[in-house]
Amino acid sequence: MIRFCGKIKNQIQIKILNLYSKQATIMFVVLGVILETLGISVAIGFNEKNMLLEFFIFGLIIIVFIVIFILTNRKTKIKIEWDFDIIIENEMITINCRHQINGVIATKPIKKIKKVVDFGEYYYLYVCRWDASNGIICQKDLLIEGSLEEFEKLFEGKIQRKEITK
DSSP: OEEEEEEOOHHHHHHHHHHHHHHHHHHHHHHHHHHHHHHHHHHHHOOOOHHHHHHHHHHHHHHHHHHHHHHOOOOOOOOOOOOOEEEEEEEEEEEETTSSSOEEEEEEEEGGGGGHHHHHOOOEEBBBBBBBGGGHHHEEEEEEEHHHHHHHHTTTTTTEEOOOOO
């Protein structure tokens, strides 16, 4: 059994929230480009100049929302402390989110972990490649059972190490 238990450091929380924001921005941009391209293609196909103008205005509105989203997320404020109890045992990962009011418990099979990124102070386990919000934070200094060697052996072949920049 491998167990990480305790409160995640504020600087790690900020890094993860920035990752969430970055991925949300990418999703908005991709969705906006797809919708704009589709809408403009339909407008050109039907030779509708009014519709074409509406799609250009719609595109500008999307760009404004993306810029506002980016600007408002630059100063990340931590409102709660992330307090996790993560148990890795019997091919399952159990996450007890003790910082939530109802103490939600989630379980995920180890085989669902697509990759593990080692950021030095912590591991970030990706359940889905594009869904950071389904990621699992395993802060190394919160390891209370098992060892980092056991952890790395369990996820052998999936671990990517990131260079730490300050």
